[in-house]
Amino acid sequence: MPDRPAAPAGAEEARTLTRIRPAGWLALAAALFLLAVAGYALLVHALPHDYWKQTDATVYRDAGLAVRHQPSLLYTLGFGLAKQPFTYTPFAALLFAVASPLAFADWQVVLAVVTIGLLPVVAYQALGLAGRPTGIARAAAAFAIAAVSLWLEPVSMTLFFGQINLVLLVLVVGDLALPDRTRGKGIGIGLAAAIKLTPLIFVAYLLFTRRVRAAAVSALTFAATIGLGFALLPHASAVYWGGQFEQPGSKPFHLLNQSLNGAILRLTHTGPHAHAYWLAAALVTALVGLATSVVASRRGHELLGVVTCAATGLLVSPVSWSHHYVYVIPALVLAAYGPRRLGYRIAGVALIVGLFGFWPVPIGTEGDYDPRARLLPRGLLRFAPNRGPNLEFTWRGLELIAGNYYVVVLLVFIAATAGALVVTRRRGGRAADEPTAAPYAARVT
Secondary structure, eight states, X not given: OOOOOOOOTTHHHHHHHHHHHHHHHHHHHHHHHHHHHHHHHHHHHHOHHHHOOOHHHHHHHHHHHHHHHOGGGTTTSOBTTTTBOOOSOHHHHHHHHHHTTSOHHHHHHHHHHHHHHHHHHHHHHHHHHTTOOSSHHHHHHHHHHHHHHTTBHHHXXXXXXXXXXXXXXXXXXXXXXXXXXXXXXXXXXXXXXXXXXXXGHHHHHHHHTTOHHHHHHHHHHHHHHHHHHHHHOHHHHHHHHTTOOOOTTOOTTSTTBOSHHHHHHHHHTSOTTHHHHHHHHHHHHHHHHHHHHHHHHHTTXXXXXXXXXXXHHHHHSSOOBGGGGGGHXXXXXXXXXXXXXXXXXXXXXXXXXXXXXXXXXXXXXXXXXXXTSOEEEOOGGGGSOOSSTTGGGGOOTHHHHHHHHHHHHHHHHHHHHHHHHHXXXXXXXXXXXXXXXXXXXXXXO
């Protein structure tokens, strides 16, 4: 065979640099993520009361202990530092019981490490839904997005309270990122819904996007966990699924409940018609939001469909605390890797960080905005008064916008997405600034 022609001068070096460059980006992004984690750890160490309350972590552990010692009182007792009720499913309580022998200090460390460690995992999965191929470049992007995500209010408040939101998120997004031919696709969503009911909306999403087998697997997984709960915790399961337990001290109108229900309760001052208003608003939002997410998915915009479905679920749920908004991580991926134009990407990322950042706000002794007080990391939601008795009912003007703006953002996002899909359909093509679609075939390869 004839010898291969010699490469032009500098071509081999250029190829070498091309091969090295992704690894260099990966190292830089990983270092950025580690720097963000180190900065967060230093802040927690220096200001533990401001960054590390862990009230929900105490509820989880105490509920797990109750399952082992007083299972019939699971939905009767108050748990944790604040004596809060346990509102998760019996199956979730069984999972917490497995980990309950851990000392609480170990529990906190494990939960924090798992939460932070899952940030690049979720970002990597979301990048796959955006159509990005596996490899070093995708891993580098995942670490960079994770570094930013750590400083978003939903993620930081998840760590602040000791919540399990990232575990649920990785179950859902990881499941959706699996190829459609995978036999176990749907198990993750079923398990997430078995712990906290809100992810059930993704069963409908799978069904309406014609992934019937995955939807069936999700539903069967969810049903199996209910059966397991009745087998091991019969009394607690009867109380929970019978709707016989109450939530003493619960204030769904509180600022941090950024759902349609919370916003309507604040606007109507918990008037007699508030429940009817919520049902009507939730029904309309569910229909429009699910339809929009399904259309986006069928056109190949899988990540857009997932984010729209998640936004719909957060809005229609009776309670969506601000730390439940960890779906902002896939939304950040959508902003960074959706639009074709770089300018739109930069603007999208800046908008998400601006709206959902863990910004320092001057907070007074009553927990309200006070320009003379010291800065505390809480995010822009805290500009609305919320810590006094029923202060949410005194809001006027800009306070109404500041105190409900998570809800407003999601409603605008769903409406804008639906409008964009309609416009591009009429044009018979894809606009230059429309999210770049991952081919539908990418979901089944």
